[in-house]
Amino acid sequence: MQTLPEPDEVEIRAWLGGRPVLLAYGLLGDLTAKFARVGFDYMGRQQDWLRRMGALPQVVAVQTGRGVEANATEIAAALRAAGPAPALLLGHSKGGVEGLAALMDPAAAARCAGFIAFQSPFRGSEVADWVARRGPLHVAGKAALSMLGCGDGEAVRDLTTPVRGAWVAEHAEAIAALAARLPVVSCATVLDPAMVRPGRDLAYATLVSALGRAAGPNDGLVPLSSTKLPGPVRHLESAGGHVALVSEGAGRDPVWALRRALAALLAPG
Numbered sequence: 001m002q003t004l005p006e007p008d009e010v011e012i013r014a015w016l017g018g019r020p021v022l023l024a025y026g027l028l029g030d031l032t033a034k035f036a037r038v039g040f041d042y043m044g045r046q047q048d049w050l051r052r053m054g055a056l057p058q059v060v061a062v063q064t065g066r067g068v069e070a071n072a073t074e075i076a077a078a079l080r081a082a083g084p085a086p087a088l089l090l091g092h093s094k095g096g097v098e099g100l101a102a103l104m105d106p107a108a109a110a111r112c113a114g115f116i117a118f119q120s121p122f123r124g125s126e127v128a129d130w131v132a133r134r135g136p137l138h139v140a141g142k143a144a145l146s147m148l149g150c151g152d153g154e155a156v157r158d159l160t161t162p163v164r165g166a167w168v169a170e171h172a173e174a175i176a177a178l179a180a181r182l183p184v185v186s187c188a189t190v191l192d193p194a195m196v197r198p199g200r201d202l203a204y205a206t207l208v209s210a211l212g213r214a215a216g217p218n219d220g221l222v223p224l225s226s227t228k229l230p231g232p233v234r235h236l237e238s239a240g241g242h243v244a245l246v247s248e249g250a251g252r253d254p255v256w257a258l259r260r261a262l263a264a265l266l267a268p269g
Contacts, residue, residue: 012259015266017054019113020082023047024075026093026119027155030064041248043092049255055088064094067154072101076108086113088265090258092246093222094155096120096186097164100229103178104171114183116261118245119219122186123226124164126214127207132160161226168229176231185264187257188227189240190217196241200249204241219244234264 023043025033032042047057060078062071075098079087089112091099096117103109121128157163168175178184193205204220215223221242228235238244238257245257 011266012262013053015262016050016088019055019085020087021050021055021057022075022078022082022087022089023057023059024062024071024089024091024095024099025059025064026091026095027064027159029092029095030062033059041254042243043090043246043254045248046090046246046254046258049258062098063152065153065155067152068094068098068101068158070154071098072104075099075102076105079103079108079111080105082111086111088113089115090118091116091120092118093120093242094159097122097159100175101167103182104174109178109182112182114185114265116185116187116258116265117227118187118257118261119189119222119227119242120186121159121222121226122164122229123168123223124161125159125222125226126161126211127221128156128159129161131156164226172230175229175233179229179231179233183234183265184229184231185234185236185261186227186229187236187238187245187261188222188224189219189238189242189244190224191219191241191244192239195239200243200247201241201251234267236260236264 029042032040033044050057060075062074079089079102089099097120099115099117100122103112103115191201191204191208193208196202196205207220208218211218211223215225217224219240219242224237240252244252246254248254
């Protein structure tokens with residue numbers, strides 16, 4: 001686990017002041033965020049804090065159940081259109097995967113000041129493999145995503161380990177080159193079922209052991225190994241389930257998680 005100095009409020013405000021911040025939601029994040037009105041937090045507390053720091057947060061409106069490349073195209077367009085200052089790009093889970101794909105567009109990358117990914121399965125997830133291998137379940141899942149207004153369901157196939165592993169291998173040099181000229185931070189969590197508190201982590205805890213046998217330490221959906229990227233990427237680890245870094249609740253502080261990621265982003269070299 002990496003220990004980094006936390007930037008003080010003056011440094012944060014100076015860097016974030018007037019800066020666009022684009023947020024890319026994870027799978028079902030577009031649906032989850034609608035429950036904010038009943039107190040269900042998903043990246044909402046982070047957006048509130050960013051506004052207090054003088055930033056200009058904006059969610060990139062995509063259907064999160066669509067394929068990665070389709071959504072990456074829209075995120076790249078949002079980056080190119082952001083201004084006047086280059087934008088900070090934040091992505092959770094699948095949103096981080098799409099954010100990285102968007103930054104393969106040189107024009108989009110040129111309009112980005114930094115990229116923070118929270119719990120993103122860059123190399124895929126064995127949970128997606130398991131769903132994709134079960135034809136009827138995969139078909140039902142795609143239909144459910146469509147009925148919920150979250151897209152065509154291609155997200156599951158796009159998050160499998162063969163698809164994402166091949167993509168990272170193909171783009172390894174480009175990712176390393178991107179991280180050499182643009183600060184890239186990948187934040188991951190590991191969930192210990194013995195330490196789970198009441199709340200949303202209980203659901204993720206049911207998957208930790210099974211996923212751990214296949215892929216090692218994980219947050220209930222994403223293996224720690226899947227969050228690693230080639231090149232000078234700044235990798236951070238902490239404890240918790242798959243929404244630990246983006247959702248307020250028992251034992252979770254998404255603003256602390258964002259401040260810690262910004263500390264890594266702003267740290268020299």
